[in-house]
Amino acid sequence: MQQQDWPLWEIFIRSRQGLDHKHVGSLHAADAQMAIENARDVYTRRMEGVSIWAVESKYIHASNPDEAGAFFEPAEDKVYRHPTFYDIPEAIGHM
Secondary structure, eight states: OOGGGOOEEEEEEEOSTTSOOEEEEEEEOSSHHHHHHHHHHHHOTTSOOSEEEEEEGGGOOOOOGGGHHHHHGGGGGOGGGSGGGSOOOGGGOOO
16 A cells, blocks of 8 residues: 555544543554554654554544534423523532
8 A cells, every 4th residue: 555545534532631632633554553553653653642642544424514504403492401491409509
């Protein structure tokens, strides 16, 4: 496999224990191990990370931003999902 044929990988870094992984960029690599090693060299040069995820781009699927209204609209009529719908007993205090 030549370098121009290498797949694109999306890189996610967790900066400290307990935090979410955040998308930091993309890179081309021959395989997952190379993607992780290259991501370490490119995206964590100043000791920013404790964990790296490398996901081949072709495996990421997303909703269409142009269809966001119709896609997320059904949740608006389910008011029972909002915490303001429920009465909280005074004994519980601040939530």
